[in-house]
Amino acid sequence: MLRITGGKVYDPANxxxxxxxxxxxxxxxxVANVEGGRTxxxxxxxxxxxxxxxxxxxxxxxxxxxxxxxxxxxxxAAKFMRTKDTRMGIGGQTPTTFATGYLYxxxxxxxxxxxxxxxxxxxxxxxxLRDTPIVDKACCLLMGNNELVMDLLEVGEYEKAxxxxxxxxxxxxxxxxxxxxxxxxxxxxxxxxxxxxHSPIDGYNKVNPGTIIANLAKIVDELGLPHPMHxxxxxxxxxxxxSTTLETMKLLEGNRAHMAHLQFHAYGGDxxxxxxxxxxxxxxxxxxxxxxxxxxxxxLFGNAVTITADGPWQHLLYQLTGRKWGNLDVENETGxxxxxxxxxxxxxxxxxxxxxxxxxxxxxxxxxxxxLTTDHPNGAxxxxxxxxxxxxxxxxxxxxxxxxxxxxxxxxIYLADLDREYTLYEIAIITSAGPARxxxxxxxGHLGVGADADIAIYNQNxxxxxxxxxxxxxxxxxxxxxxxxxxxxxxxGHEFVCQPSxxxxxxxxxxxxxxxxxxxxxxxxxxxxxxxxxxxIAECSxxxxxxxxxxEGDSPRTTPPSGG
Amino acid sequence: MGGKVSCTLGEVKNRADFILYWGxxxxxxxxxxxxxxxxxxxGKFLPEGRKGRTMVLVDIRETMSVKAADIFLQVRPGKDxxxxxxxxxxVKGNRVDTALVEETGLKLEQLQDLVDRMKRCKFxxxxxGMGLSMTRGKHMNSAAVLTLAAEMNAFTKFVxxxxxxxxxxxGADMVLRWTTGYPFGVNLCRGFPRFNPGxxxxxxxxxxxxxxxAFVLGADPGATMPQPGIDTLARVPTIVxxxxxxxxxxxxxxxxxxxxxxxxxxxxxxxxxxxxxPLRPVLKSxxxxxxxxxRRIIAAVDKKTAWLPRPETMSSGVA
Ligand SMILES: [Zn+2]
Numbered sequence: 001m002l003r004i005t006g007g008k009v010y011d012p013a014n015x016x017x018x019x020x021x022x023x024x025x026x027x028x029x030x031v032a033n034v035e036g037g038r039t040x041x042x043x044x045x046x047x048x049x050x051x052x053x054x055x056x057x058x059x060x061x062x063x064x065x066x067x068x069x070x071x072x073x074x075x076x077a078a079k080f081m082r083t084k085d086t087r088m089g090i091g092g093q094t095p096t097t098f099a100t101g102y103l104y105x106x107x108x109x110x111x112x113x114x115x116x117x118x119x120x121x122x123x124x125x126x127x128x129l130r131d132t133p134i135v136d137k138a139c140c141l142l143m144g145n146n147e148l149v150m151d152l153l154e155v156g157e158y159e160k161a162x163x164x165x166x167x168x169x170x171x172x173x174x175x176x177x178x179x180x181x182x183x184x185x186x187x188x189x190x191x192x193x194x195x196x197x198h199s200p201i202d203g204y205n206k207v208n209p210g211t212i213i214a215n216l217a218k219i220v221d222e223l224g225l226p227h228p229m230h231x232x233x234x235x236x237x238x239x240x241x242x243s244t245t246l247e248t249m250k251l252l253e254g255n256r257a258h259m260a261h262l263q264f265h266a267y268g269g270d271x272x273x274x275x276x277x278x279x280x281x282x283x284x285x286x287x288x289x290x291x292x293x294x295x296x297x298x299x300l301f302g303n304a305v306t307i308t309a310d311g312p313w314q315h316l317l318y319q320l321t322g323r324k325w326g327n328l329d330v331e332n333e334t335g336x337x338x339x340x341x342x343x344x345x346x347x348x349x350x351x352x353x354x355x356x357x358x359x360x361x362x363x364x365x366x367x368x369x370x371x372l373t374t375d376h377p378n379g380a381x382x383x384x385x386x387x388x389x390x391x392x393x394x395x396x397x398x399x400x401x402x403x404x405x406x407x408x409x410x411x412x413i414y415l416a417d418l419d420r421e422y423t424l425y426e427i428a429i430i431t432s433a434g435p436a437r438x439x440x441x442x443x444x445g446h447l448g449v450g451a452d453a454d455i456a457i458y459n460q461n462x463x464x465x466x467x468x469x470x471x472x473x474x475x476x477x478x479x480x481x482x483x484x485x486x487x488x489x490x491x492x493g494h495e496f497v498c499q500p501s502x503x504x505x506x507x508x509x510x511x512x513x514x515x516x517x518x519x520x521x522x523x524x525x526x527x528x529x530x531x532x533x534x535x536x537i538a539e540c541s542x543x544x545x546x547x548x549x550x551x552e553g554d555s556p557r558t559t560p561p562s563g564g
Numbered sequence: 565m566g567g568k569v570s571c572t573l574g575e576v577k578n579r580a581d582f583i584l585y586w587g588x589x590x591x592x593x594x595x596x597x598x599x600x601x602x603x604x605x606x607g608k609f610l611p612e613g614r615k616g617r618t619m620v621l622v623d624i625r626e627t628m629s630v631k632a633a634d635i636f637l638q639v640r641p642g643k644d645x646x647x648x649x650x651x652x653x654x655v656k657g658n659r660v661d662t663a664l665v666e667e668t669g670l671k672l673e674q675l676q677d678l679v680d681r682m683k684r685c686k687f688x689x690x691x692x693g694m695g696l697s698m699t700r701g702k703h704m705n706s707a708a709v710l711t712l713a714a715e716m717n718a719f720t721k722f723v724x725x726x727x728x729x730x731x732x733x734x735g736a737d738m739v740l741r742w743t744t745g746y747p748f749g750v751n752l753c754r755g756f757p758r759f760n761p762g763x764x765x766x767x768x769x770x771x772x773x774x775x776x777x778a779f780v781l782g783a784d785p786g787a788t789m790p791q792p793g794i795d796t797l798a799r800v801p802t803i804v805x806x807x808x809x810x811x812x813x814x815x816x817x818x819x820x821x822x823x824x825x826x827x828x829x830x831x832x833x834x835x836x837x838x839x840x841x842p843l844r845p846v847l848k849s850x851x852x853x854x855x856x857x858x859r860r861i862i863a864a865v866d867k868k869t870a871w872l873p874r875p876e877t878m879s880s881g882v883a
Binding site: 059061063064065067068069071074075077079080081082087088089090092094095096097098120121123124127128131147188189190191203315318319324325326327328329330331332338339516517518519520524528 | 566567568569570571572573574575577578579600601608609686687714717718720721723737738741742743744745746747752755756757759832834838839840841842
């Protein structure tokens with residue numbers, strides 16, 4: 001049992017904005033009251049629901065490929081010494097699994113979503129997540145280039161495609177699905193891409209990226225998955241891609257969708273020399289369409305490693321940078337590319353990217369619909385989130401940074417004109433309450449009675465970067481996991497999984513097709529339940545009437561505020 | 565710079581119309597490779613199977629695999645790097661000196677023909693074996709062939725893959741990567757992982773005699789190491805977990821007989837393309853599994869007073 005007393009509580013899901021009140025914890029949950037047990041005096045501190053990262057890359061074949069490809073990064077990265085309670089590891093751009101858990105928890109984050117899992121190697125992803133301590137986890141299955149599904153859509157078999165998607169999610173033991181460059185990665189298998197939303201994909205007559213996007217969004221909603229389709233649009237990173245992004249969003253009217261790392265999809269111009277920010281245009285459309293949520297995918301200057309299922313984009317990046325290139329196409333399902341990258345303030349393209357991430361966070365006016373991410377490790381590492389929070393809270397510091405950019409960048413960005421400054425309440429939304437709601441995780445992202453007792457307590461400090469980098473306490477599942485920068489409890493978290501229902505006859509259809517196209521036997525394909533550590537099955541209970549991005553404080557999903 | 569441009573084996577099965585084996589003898593060393601994954605299979609986009617594919621073999625001698633090849637290129641031993649370099653130049657349309665090519669045992673026309681075929685294919689793959697990666701040039705050869713495949717993507721789809729074998733070596737590599745950040749040659753003596761192949765690789769440590777004890781699992785270094793390494797294994801306390809008697813178990817202080825993973829105990833193995841496969845036991849064994857033995861050793865070690873470096877304050881992770 002635990003009582004946190006004297007702290008200013010920021011619990012946006014319950015409309016609590018910096019009021020001093022007690023939070024009581026028993027059996028890993030927030031409760032109305034406790035007698036006895038430890039009391040944490042949080043005077044002079046702020047109390048947040050534990051952070052929720054809706055889009056990150058921390059486990060699985062792609063990340064593990066990146067680790068092998070970049071030993072030079074590990075060499076200079078932070079080292080984690082083995083102690084009595086913690087395992088050794090390495091931080092940096094592609095942290096080892098144990099270090100990943102310590103780094104997230106050490107920053108006040110308690111739930112993370114691994115955004116890109118191929119079914120064929122999902123066993124591997126779950127093994128890595130098992131070795132990622134403290135935090136709770138979930139993952140998204142790569143579905144935008146699955147040929148089993150595309151072949152069914154080609155012949156107009158929507159229902160069969162839906163049951164196939166449900167079967168695949170159940171087989172892979174994931175929480176939701178993600179579409180990456182829909183159709184483009186499948187085309188990459190013969191060295192092509194899919195740049196036009198409405199043109200057939202190489203090798204297909206009818207199926208185009210738009211078909212895949214619209215059908216998958218509908219399938220996810222009909223299956224009742226708690227999290228909408230997670231979408232990485234076509235033409236990521238390319239000048240002028242804002243038109244593709246807007247076209248894509250129009251296809252999604254009537255369904256939910258989560259637009260991943262929107263920063264990488266908000267550019268104007270038509271080549272690398274005249275690339276510019278189109279954040280204003282994009283935010284305007286986005287603000288008017290409450291069926292959509294997004295995450296920022298913000299960029300910070302410095303070293304990164306780009307890791308994505310978007311194979312053709314990575315080939316282009318390899319040609320542009322001349323740096324190392326890793327590629328791993330996964331049979332019938334997806335791809336994966338890796339290129340180390342350095343974002344430089346002096347580089348015009350990078351300067352625009354840096355500004356666009358912040359601009360979207362400032363121009364999208366509902367904080368319940370845009371979440372803090374860097375598409376780790378693509379735009380920057382997750383452990384640099386506090387730097388972004390600091391910039392969001394201070395317009396003067398942003399302007400100072402803008403002045404350091406090359407002159408040519410200034411006419412291509414909007415950042416210097418934006419006065420908005422995030423409040424602590426809004427920071428709590430974009431780092432925790434908002435992503436938890438978009439994920440449909442009712443027990444996460446708030447501090448009402450019945451919530452999981454995942455809590456971050458920070459020493460209040462005008463320097464937001466310092467404050468959010470070093471929480472005073474982090475409580476995970478009711479236990480003090482981090483205290484003054486030291487890991488205290490290394491209990492393992494849960495992994496959330498969805499098991500949408502499907503017609504069992506779909507296996508009769510899938511099995512022979514599978515045996516023909518894959519190199520693994522059908523029986524070996526699904527992930528065994530024992531392999532998923534601390535598995536908790538989430539309900540597939542979304543109904544179309546439910547809104548996403550409900551206004552703050554009056555959501556149907558809130559639980560009553562705790563006493564105190 | 566190159567990198568590693570690869571795919572899972574199903575992509576080869578479904579799409580590869582050009583297959584090049586370099587420095588390997590799959591017919592004898594990976595007997596299921598032709599039939600299950602590469603030349604003999606009918607693929608989604610290759611309904612004709614063998615007829616729709618071109619197979620090229622590059623090696624220093626004629627092996628059993630030659631029979632399966634459409635084209636055999638015999639390279640002089642130790643000249644692989646030169647051949648790859650000439651190919652990379654031809655791919656880019658650069659002039660290559662005829663006399664230099666002839667030192668490799670091949671003719672310029674043969675290389676030009678190979679490059680033309682590579683550029684004409686829809687999906688090309690290079691499988692390279694130990695005849696390339698463990699002979700003169702070693703990792704330089706591997707890097708060069710991987711770069712050749714990467715550069716070919718400016719013209720058509722191309723991938724490359726090492727022909728790995730030896731039990732679950734890919735699995736060990738995967739787990740080391742996610743726990744330590746490095747694939748092999750990892751040293752944990754300072755309480756955190758350090759990587760330096762050539763210094764911390766098993767063979768180097770054994771040959772230098774830089775170890776106090778050895779724990780051998782799923783390997784038989786006593787059969788393959790240079791003699792000074794074998795002498796070290798015999799000198800220090802060596803513990804071997806193995807289902808059978810091996811060269812290493814004969815010189816070990818302790819040999820614990822374990823059941824065979826995949827036959828009598830379950831587990832996971834990674835294929836050469838890094839796809840994990842579950843192993844299901846078909847027989848019962850009176851012996852414990854490797855996993856069980858290791859767990860019991862860990863439990864026993866945990867009871868001892870730990871020697872640990874002083875706990876450090878967690879660093880911020882700034883690279
Ligand atoms: Zn991503």
